[in-house]
Amino acid sequence: MKVRVLGCSGAIGSGGDARDPGGTTALLVDSDMLIDAGTGVAVLSDDELARIDHVFLTHSHLDHVAYLPLMIDAVGDRRTGPLIVHTSRATIDILQAHVFNNLIWPDFTRIPSADAPGVRFEALEVGESLVLDGRTVTALPACHSVPSMGFALASGDAALAFSGDTSSCPAFWARISAIPELRHVIVETAFPDAQIALAHAAHHYCPQLIAGDLLGIGLSAELLISHLKPPYGEQILDELRAALPGIAMRALQAGDVLEI
Ligand SMILES: [Zn+2]
Ligand SMILES: [Zn+2]
Structure with missing residues (x-):
């Protein structure tokens, strides 16, 4: 399996770094699966968009x-079946009530027709594969x-x-520490430690919160840090390295391709 990072930033905009286009979370898996559909998707061509059959939403x-x-909407007329969106029942309900409500966007679960819709939602529970x-x-x-949910991908x-x-x-780390042949862990760290109050309020990680969770977990996989808020990227990485000595890590970047 190949995982191509289309976007992994905590915000649009480059934060002054011209090398980073600043797309938000989207990971293309092989050519037919997408994990999250943030603004990173903008780098895909129409052909690439039309080949995506499954979207997994966190x-x-x-x-x-x-x-x-x-x-x-962009490639619906080039596809022969609906785009299938896999996520929790709660997230499906939120998207149907607040996005596909014929006010913000048409209800593509019934367009072009209820028999041949543009999108089909399928509920997935934590722990389900x-x-x-x-x-x-x-x-x-x-x-x-x-x-919210995370995802594990396994190629065999x-x-x-x-x-x-x-x-x-802790439940995330307990679950992944049992995954055999775990090669990469993409984990968010949105805020530096100085913004720990904001991390608590917004339910994101800062370095000291990750370090607390990782104490006692024997992790041999590489940590790839995502969702960095652009102005704080280097600071967050420095704090993570200081808090987690001996753990291999780097910032995930748009354009990276991970193979498993
Ligand atoms: Zn986010
Ligand atoms: Zn969020």
Whole structure:
């Protein structure tokens, strides 16, 4: 499996770094699966968009779903079946009530017709796995301000875990520490330690909160840090390295391709 990072920033805008286009969370898995549909999706061509059959959503926040309504409309007439969106029942209910409500965007679960819709939602519970062409996607626990989940991907040879948006969440680390052949862990760290009050209020990680969760967990996989707020990226990485000596880590970047 190949995981191509389309966007992994905590905000749009580069924060002054011209090398980083600042797209928000979206990971393309092989050519047919997308994990989150933030503004990073903008880098895909129409052909690439039309090949996506499955979208896995961690949660309903705009930086993770902004391109979902738009991509359904953009390439719907090139597709032969609906885009299938896998996420929690709670997130489905939020998207149907607040996005696909015929006010913000048409209800594509009934357009072009109820029999042949542009999108179909399928509920997924934490702990549940789906197998698509031999590739396993498992929903993981996450602890955020709205109902959220992470995802683990397993190819049979190796695995990758992605936290989505979360704050302190021992259940996430307990679950992934049991995954065999875990090669990469993409984990968010939105704020530096000086903003720990904001991290608590917004239910995101800062370095000392991750360090607390990782104490006592024997993690051999590489940590890839995502959702950095642009002006604080270097500061957050420095604080993480100081708090977690001996753990391999780096900032995840748009354009990275991870193989498992
Ligand atoms: Zn969020
Ligand atoms: Zn987010």
